[in-house]
Amino acid sequence: MLAHCREGANRNGRTYALMYDLSGLGAGRMDEVIDDWRQLRTRMKLGEDPAYLHHRGKPVVAVWGIGFNDKRAYTLDECKRLIEFLKSDGCTVMLGVPTYWREQKNDAVPDPALHDIIALADIVSPWTVGRYRSPDDAARYAEKQIKPDIAWCTEHHLDYLPVLFPGFSWRNMYGQSTNAIPRRSGEFFWRQFHEDKTAGANMLYVAMFDEVDEGTAIFKCTNDVPPPSEAPFVTFEGLPSDYYLRLTGQGTKMLRGELPVDSPLPKP
Known part of the structure; x- marks a missing residue:
């Protein structure tokens, strides 16, 4: 499937990037994700393809599902190790995090380590599907959440992807x-x-x-x-x-x- 994406992007002047959705990952299995990226780098030369998405000069790898409070089997420490590996491999790392990651409430784990992990990455992308229900709700959300989120990211030299x-x-x-x-x-x-x-x-x-x-x-x-x-x-x-x-x-x-x-x- 990834090969199809690569071929289509190159044929049609588009770009693509890889996302690891950690949802459902068992405990102690983060090495499988790390090994997968190593293999893709070797076998497909992923990141070197001219159609592969780059941000600030580095290939983008997204890691989705960090800091949610739904009792996921993998730990924040495991997530930290994955991010540190991807950064050491020269990647721009985008994190898919809970809506209320900054305040560490509702859908987010109340753990100070979450902020430390997010600060290691390059792009923060809170998942907001279903969090507001109307155009006016969207306006209130932007005022109450997005603006202070952006301020936090600016302070920590991160990009913000709503x-x-x-x-x-x-x-x-x-x-x-x-x-x-x-x-x-x-x-x-x-x-x-x-x-x-x-x-x-x-x-x-x-x-x-x-x-x-x-x-x-x-x-x-x-x-x-x-x-x-x-x-x-x-x-x-x-x-x-x-x-x-x-x-x-x-x-x-x-x-x-x-x-x-x-x-x-x-x-x-």
Whole structure:
């Protein structure tokens, strides 16, 4: 699969990077992650490929799932060892952390070591999918969380990568509401670009390209409901199949300053 990503990126002028999602990793198995990166460096020359994503001159490796309070089997000490290894191998390290990593509450472990580990990395990316539910909620979140997060990162010489998402549903996974966080025809997604940029963000992470199980996908989807079945489907509300891809492109222009930050929601 990684080889397909590499080939596609090189063919189409795109970039790619590797992420290790540690969720589900057993205790004492961090060496397997380290060995995997060593093998990819040797066998695929990962990081040397011209299409591989670099940040501040170094290949980017993302490590997701550090500091969550959901009783993960691996420890913060193991995470620290992985980060130190990747840094020693000349990588830019991006960390996927809980929403409330800075305050160490709610979804984050209340352990001072978490801040020490984050300070070892280069980019901090708090996971915020499902943490707010409306455009106004997104505005409040940006004011209350993103601004002080950025201040903390600036003080510790780290880059900050906020996550934004188009909508949310856990219906197929857990039987919850079919449209728990509605997309509002793109308004919810677009408002996050505005609020995150206004709060001072200079990079953004869109969640996700193809994650249909949580209703966050932005890739092309049909609005035609499949034949009758017990499984409900959340559609794009009649919008063109590429609408969220185009919103992402326009949001990128806003982030770069090529569009005014108060630009209205683009028409379908």
